[in-house]
Structure formats: structure tokens, C-alpha cells
Amino acid sequence: METQQTASAKLFIGIDIHKRSWKVHCSTDLFAGKSFSMPPDPLQLRTFVKKHFPDHEVSTAYEAGCCGYSAHRSFISFGWNSLVVNPADIHRKGKERFTKTDRIDAQLISRELKDGRLESIEVPDTHREALRSLFRRRNDLVKDFIRIKSYIKMQLLYFGIKVPEHFDNDHWSHDYRKWLDEMVFEYPIAKASLESRMRYFRFVDEDLRLVSCQLRAYCRKHFKKDYYLLKSIPGIGGIVACGILSELGDLRRFSSVKHLAGYVGLAPGVYQSAETYRVMGMTPRAHRLLRSYFVEASWQAIRTDPVMQAYYRKHYGKNVKRIIVKVARKLLSRTLAVIKTETPYEIGVIE
Secondary structure (H helix, E strand, O other): OOOOOOOOOEEEEEEEEOOOOEEEEEEEOOOOOEEEEEOOOHHHHHHHHHHHOOOOEEEEEEEOOOOOOHHHHHHHHOOOEEEEEOHHHOOOOHHHHOOOOHHHHHHHHHHHHHOOOOOOOOOOOHHHHHHHHHHHHHHHHHHHHHHHHHHHHHHHHHOOOOOOHHHOOOOOOHHHHHHHHOOOOOOHHHHHHHHHHHHHHHHHHHHHHHHHHHHHHHHHHHOHHHHHHHHOOOOOOHHHHHHHHHHOOOHHHOOOHHHHHHHHOOOEEEEEEOOEEEEEEEOOOOOHHHHHHHHHHHHHHHHHOHHHHHHHHHOEOEOHHHHHHHHHHHHHHHHHHHHHHOOOOOOOOOO
């Protein structure tokens, strides 16, 4: 009697990806496999698999990082199953927590993939990924803008120069900039230092304005429906709407507010053992950039929306930071509802 193969053999490839090389571990459903290094080229990996595992169903996984999703898209084009995983989702046992090498990382990814314990993160399409790159560039410019303003203030403080009271705030008016340009120092070299910083300040300021305009214009053109739905919510302006569209993608993929809150990081950590139950505060696992945007948007929401203001005052007297996180969670709920129902938000009235 002839035996027939009822299922195809399976190959599980864990990859620790770096710029100059990949550490790869291949294992099958029957054998532990082996590890090796190779150049960072998906085509060479496909050649290796075709030579040594020609009839196997291939699954690959690697950690999300600076190398992006190009390798993932190549693996998908080969007809392979591919996962891009959060490094925190890879389980480590005992001494594995204290020993880290590229070889061990590749082996762990392959093992977890083989055991079916890995879930892929949401991989954006190339269009959304391009938009995200511009949004994150804007965030870098914001950091540079804050930093150069601090340097200029630091130089004035160091030389004992007192800023006039009507200029001493976060808004740098044209009059304040003119006052800085006309400042006279005892030695010209100190003036040259300030002039250099002012040139950099003006460059970052102009570039930040340009990138912000490009973001808003692009979202108005290519994501018009969702962009204006988001802008109808008090507290969410053009930049926050662009951030939601670029970082979260289509909100319709989230099944519930709990799912979305867990992704953004506006969900509490919980510790429960027997009769002990403690709420640990906001979970450390979060999309930190977007979470900060929602918290900032909440401060604007309580100024413009009577319902949000009433919700804030309802908790008044507690820790202010905790209250604003509650408001941010409520704002997140509105955001999801507006997108799913495709109905613009209307400001409520307190009776």
C-alpha cells in the first residue's frame, strides 16, 4: 500500500533584521532547523528556500523596527505568509530574558511562529506609509522648534538679559523677534551666536509651516470625507486629524472603543490577585505620539464643547492629569463613533 502525503510540509523562518545583515533561523514542523547569516536581500532568501525546502509552505516573521516593511512586502509577493511583530510580543523564558544575541532573537521568533503565538501588527499600505513619514517629519520639526527657542532663552539668561514682560510668553511675535535682532552685546562674537540661532529658528519655523500646510492640503484632497468628519469634533483640528489618518489609518478596522483605546494607550493597567484589585494607571504600551495628541486635544475640547466641559467639572477636585485622561478617552470614543457612523459631530447643549 502506498502512503500519500495529506498535508504540505511547513517551514518557519525567524529573521533578526539589520541594515547590513540578517540573522535567519529556519525550522520545520518536524525539525528544529539551523541559523545562519545572510545579506539583507529577500531574493537571496527565496533562492535558499527554493534550493533546500522546495515543497514547503513558508511562514516568516521579523520584528518591527527601523528597516520598515519592504521585506514583508517582498515575502508576500513570493506567496509566503509573513508577519511583522511587536518585539514585546515575543515570549522569553527564564535566562532568555537576560541573554540577547541576534542568533537567539531569530530562534525565538521562529519558535514563537511555529507555536502559533505571534500576531502581526497592522502594516500600512504604501500610500498611508508615505503620509505617515511626512507627519512624523512634522513632529521632528516641532521638537527642533521647541529646542531652538530654549537655546535662545538660555543665552539671554546666561548674559543676564531680561526679557520685557509683554514678550515673556510662549508666543514669539514679530515685535519680539525684531527686539532679538536689534539686541546689542558688549562683544560682537556673542551677537554672532544669537544671530546664528535666529537664522536656524527662522528656518525651522518656515519649514514647520510649510510641512503643516502640505499635510492638511494632502488630507483634504485624498482623505476628504474622514478628514472633515474628524474636524467636526471639538478639540480636533487639522493637524490632529492628519495624525489620526496617518498613524491609525482607517478607524473602521477597530471593532470597539476598548480595542482602539488599547491601541492608542488610553486604557488602564490592572493588577488583580485573589481579592486584591488595583488600577495601575495608563498602560505603558501605547502609541505615545498619538496619545499625547489626544490629551492635548482634550484641553481644547473642554473649552469649546459644553458637554465635555460638564464632564470635566463633574470630576473636578480630583487629580487634574487623571481627569484629562478621562476626557481624552471620551474624545477617543467620539472619534470612533463619528467615523463609523459617518455623521459629523454636533456640539451638545447642557440643559
